[in-house]
Amino acid sequence: MIIAAHGEAGARLRDFLDRRRDDIIGSWVETGFFGEAAGDAAADVRADCENVLTALSHVVETGNLHDPAAEPFQEIRALLGGLAAQQARQGNTAAQITANLTWLKEPVLRLWLDEQPEGQQRTEDVLALSAALDTLRLVVMETAVTEGADIIAHQQQQLAEMSTPIIKLWKGVLAVPLIGTLDSMRSQAATESLLQAIVDQQAQVAILDITGVPAVDTMVAQHLLKTAMAARLMGAECIISGIRPQIAQTMVQLGIDLGEVATRASLSDALAYALNRVGLSVTPAQRG
Amino acid sequence: MHQVGEVPVLDLGGVLLVSIQVELLDDTVLALQQDLTERVAETGARGVIIDISSVDIVDSFLARALRDIAAATEVLAARTVLVGMRPAVAITLVELGLTLPGMTTALSVERGLELLDTRLDENYPTRQG
Amino acid sequence: MTTTAASRVVQVSSEMDIVRVRQAAREAAVEAGFSLVEQTKLVTAASELARNTLVHGGGGQVSTELTVQQGRTVIRMVFTDSGPGIADVDQALADGFSTRGGMGLGLGGAKRLVDHFAIETGPDRGTVVTISSAARRGRRR
Numbered sequence: 001m002i003i004a005a006h007g008e009a010g011a012r013l014r015d016f017l018d019r020r021r022d023d024i025i026g027s028w029v030e031t032g033f034f035g036e037a038a039g040d041a042a043a044d045v046r047a048d049c050e051n052v053l054t055a056l057s058h059v060v061e062t063g064n065l066h067d068p069a070a071e072p073f074q075e076i077r078a079l080l081g082g083l084a085a086q087q088a089r090q091g092n093t094a095a096q097i098t099a100n101l102t103w104l105k106e107p108v109l110r111l112w113l114d115e116q117p118e119g120q121q122r123t124e125d126v127l128a129l130s131a132a133l134d135t136l137r138l139v140v141m142e143t144a145v146t147e148g149a150d151i152i153a154h155q156q157q158q159l160a161e162m163s164t165p166i167i168k169l170w171k172g173v174l175a176v177p178l179i180g181t182l183d184s185m186r187s188q189a190a191t192e193s194l195l196q197a198i199v200d201q202q203a204q205v206a207i208l209d210i211t212g213v214p215a216v217d218t219m220v221a222q223h224l225l226k227t228a229m230a231a232r233l234m235g236a237e238c239i240i241s242g243i244r245p246q247i248a249q250t251m252v253q254l255g256i257d258l259g260e261v262a263t264r265a266s267l268s269d270a271l272a273y274a275l276n277r278v279g280l281s282v283t284p285a286q287r288g
Numbered sequence: 289m290h291q292v293g294e295v296p297v298l299d300l301g302g303v304l305l306v307s308i309q310v311e312l313l314d315d316t317v318l319a320l321q322q323d324l325t326e327r328v329a330e331t332g333a334r335g336v337i338i339d340i341s342s343v344d345i346v347d348s349f350l351a352r353a354l355r356d357i358a359a360a361t362e363v364l365a366a367r368t369v370l371v372g373m374r375p376a377v378a379i380t381l382v383e384l385g386l387t388l389p390g391m392t393t394a395l396s397v398e399r400g401l402e403l404l405d406t407r408l409d410e411n412y413p414t415r416q417g
Numbered sequence: 418m419t420t421t422a423a424s425r426v427v428q429v430s431s432e433m434d435i436v437r438v439r440q441a442a443r444e445a446a447v448e449a450g451f452s453l454v455e456q457t458k459l460v461t462a463a464s465e466l467a468r469n470t471l472v473h474g475g476g477g478q479v480s481t482e483l484t485v486q487q488g489r490t491v492i493r494m495v496f497t498d499s500g501p502g503i504a505d506v507d508q509a510l511a512d513g514f515s516t517r518g519g520m521g522l523g524l525g526g527a528k529r530l531v532d533h534f535a536i537e538t539g540p541d542r543g544t545v546v547t548i549s550s551a552a553r554r555g556r557r558r
Contacts, residue, residue, distance in 0.1 A: 146488040185553070192454060195375030202395050229387045230378035235371060235394035311439070313432045314468070345439065345457055347464040348526055376457035383458065384526040 007063075009125055014061040017053060020111050025049045027107035033100055035086060048083065051076055052104075056132055065131040068138045077143055084144035088151070094144040098137050105133040156185060164190040166197040173274045174203045175267065179212035182220050191227045198236045205274040206231055209267050211242030221256040228261040237277060239263070241270035292316065292323045299331060303404055305397065307339040317353045325360045333366050335404035339397055341372025351386045358391050367392055369400040424482030429470045429498075438467035441481045442494065449483055449490035451552050459492065459550050462527040466496045466546055469523050474498020474544055491551045499543035506536055 017024065028049045029037045037045040058072035059065065067073075087097045109126055116122040164186070167175045176194050178187075198206055208224060210216065216224075228238035241264040243251075251258075264270040275282060290297040293316035298305040304327060306320070324336060338354065340346065346354075358368040371394045373381075381387065394400040425445075427437045442463035446456040463479070470477045477498030484491050503509045510525045524546075528534040531548040538544040 149488065188454075191379065192375065192452075195378065198395070199375060202399075204395065204399075226379075226382045229382045230375070233370075233378040233381055233388060233391075233393055234373045234375065235396075235399060311436050313436065315432060345460050345464060347461050347468070348523060349464075349468060374457075376454045379454050380457045380461050380530065383529055384461065385529070386526075 009121075009128060010061045010063050013125060013129060014057050016112060016115075017057040017060065017108075020115075021050075021053060023111060024053060024108055027111075028053075028104055031100075031103035031107075033103050034083065048079060051079055052136070056136060059135070060128065060132050065128060066135055068135055068142060070135075073136065073139045077139065080140050081143040081146070084140055085151075088144065088148060094141060094148060097144050098141045101133075101137045101140055104136070105130065108133065164193055166193055168201060168203075169207070169271055170275060170278070170280070172202065172204045172278045173207070173271070174198065174201065174205070175207040175209055175271075177209045177212060177267075180214070182213060182223070184219070184223075187220070187223045191223070191230065194227065195230060195234065198231060198234060203236060205237050205239065205277050207239045207241050207267065207270045207274060209242040209270070210240060210247070211244070211267065213242075213247075216243075216247050216251060216256070218254055218256060221251060221254075221258065225258055225261060228258075237262070239270045239273060241265070241267045290323075290327070292320045295320055297324070297327065299327075299333070300401075302331075302333055303335045303337060303401065304328065304331070304333050305337045305339065307342070309342045312343075312350065314349055317350055321353050321357050321360075324357055325364070328361050328364045328366045335366055335400075336361050336368040337371055337397055337400040337404070338368060339371050339400075340377075341374065341396075343377065344374065346373075346377050346381055346386075348384060348386060351381060351384075351388065355388055355391065367404060369394050369403055371395065371397055371400040424480045426478055426480045428476075428478050429467055430476040432471070435464060435467045435471060438479045439464050441479070442492075445481050445483055445492045445494075449492050449552055451492075451550075455550065455552060458530040459494075462530040462548060463494055465523045465527040466494075466548070469544075469546070470496045470498045473503075474500030476500075477543075486551075489551045491549055493547065493549040496546040496548075497543070502540050502542045502544055503536075503538045504540050506538060510536075 025046060028034065029042075029045055034045045034048045035041060055072040055076045059070055062070070062072075064070040084094075084097050087100070088094075092100070109129060112126055112129060113122070116125070164176060164178070167177070169175050174194065174197055176190060178190060182190075194206055194208075197203065208227065210224070213220070224238075224240055228240070231238045239262045240258065243263055243265060262270075262273065264273060272282065290299070293313070294310045295306060295308055295312075295316065298307075304324065306324065312320075327333070328336060336357070338357070343350075354368075354370060358370075361368045369392045370388070373393065392403065394403055425441055427434060427441050429435070429438065439460050442460045443456060446459050451459065467479055470479065475498065477496065477500070479497070480495045482493050484493065510528060524536070527546075527548065532550045533548065535547045536544065
């Protein structure tokens with residue numbers, strides 16, 4: 001059943017929401033949904049309640065009860081997103097946050113039922129009010145989910161950036177110790193930060209050390225190769241080090257060819273090669 | 289100083305330095321290709337340095353032109369060094385499959401000049417990279 | 418939920434217009450919050466395709482629009498010409514094929530640089546190439 005509030009009913013409900021504004025806001029503040037209303041925050045919490053109530057009252061007036069994309073709801077999206085994010089940080093799931101919204105619904109319906117005489121009109125109006133509040137829940141759920149996805153994407157990116165340190169081994173020589181499973185996002189982040197570091201430090205040689213990578217499949221090998229080719233286009237050289245014997249065997253079995261990219265078994269071999277490339281050699285110190 | 293379209297070509301005494309600072313039209317790219325080859329022949333330059341550190345995209349058209357410039361100057365016994373390619377441009381070119389094999393590259397104009405000097409010292413060395 | 422911003426159209430009839438298409442792609446990518454690498458990939462793909470529109474299609478137009486899909490900003494670019502069309506699309510998409518200079522990487526290369534690539538063409542039917550890409554990373558804040 002679709003409940004619509006048109007003209008008269010819309011005006012009646014809007015009048016109710018406006019008339020009982022203070023009562024509704026009072027009960028909403030008490031629910032704690034909008035946050036702790038103590039001290040300095042009290043005014044903010046009240047303002048948030050007012051904004052949500054204003055949107056709700058516009059929605060019932062226009063009769064657009066079932067559309068989460070309705071204009072008045074759109075206007076409070078950022079506000080609802082903020083509230084959802086705040087609750088998410090307190091450890092609430094999107095489902096819990098949405099469930100908590102029943103706290104807003106009950107007092108409004110109760111106030112309406114208390115003041116209206118029984119009859120067909122009271123029932124229809126309460127259904128309309130309920131529908132609008134349910135749609136508000138949908139909007140909150142939508143923003144909570146988007147908010148959650150944003151937080152996850154943000155954390156993934158932080159992780160990707162965090163897990164690829166670029167180490168300067170010598171003037172002109174960089175090393176990236178790759179550790180753990182390389183997914184496409186992490187390897188892309190590693191490539192981008194390495195290439196940027198090559199420019200920033202004018203490094204002629206970069207060592208990609210895969211000692212800490214458990215397995216090298218075709219994807220990972222392709223990526224290492226692409227990184228080396230991009231570095232070469234920029235005027236630097238990549239060396240891949242830390243290729244363990246079993247990884248070397250797997251690579252041969254998979255038919256992976258690293259082409260012209262220099263490879264070394266250990267990081268120290270790679271460093272010796274790199275120093276040679278930048279025109280340096282390591283000799284025993286003269287004692288005397 | 290010499291100019292092709294809006295692209296200045298500097299003669300550093302035996303080395304031509306081309307610094308691409310503006311968004312290039314295809315015609316300018318072709319003019320540059322022709323002009324550089326002629327200038328190498330005229331001046332007997334031993335090297336050409338093309339600085340693309342200000343270039344924010346290299347598509348297949350420009351990549352092909354750069355490759356052809358290098359090949360043509362090579363025939364005239366001058367080596368072309370491509371310097372200063374940005375990381376994002378390099379990643380994109382590799383993704384496009386344009387890895388410019390055989391092209392000599394360097395991180396900066398200074399490094400490019402060093403490479404050309406090494407080449408002179410070694411008389412006629414093997415190709416780098 | 419999908420919201421669509423106004424789309425921007427660039428007429429392609431000269432080489433200068435290829436530069437304008439690149440600029441339109443760049444501006445859209447910046448607005449959509451693309452990383453520098455993502456921007457560069459999109460602009461390069463747009464450059465390849467705009468050159469095709471001009472050279473093979475005899476000119477045409479390129480529209481660029483931003484849409485928001487499930488909270489992600491997606492850039493869609495449509496390259497339209499009424500030129501001779503392409504008889505063998507598979508061959509045109511294969512690396513190394515080119516009817517005019519280049520490295521034959523115009524179409525195939527552009528395809529590798531974007532998330533989605535679609536082409537509608539046939540002999541004497543003109544060509545419409547549609548590409549779209551979204552920012553991979555979460556919004557920075």
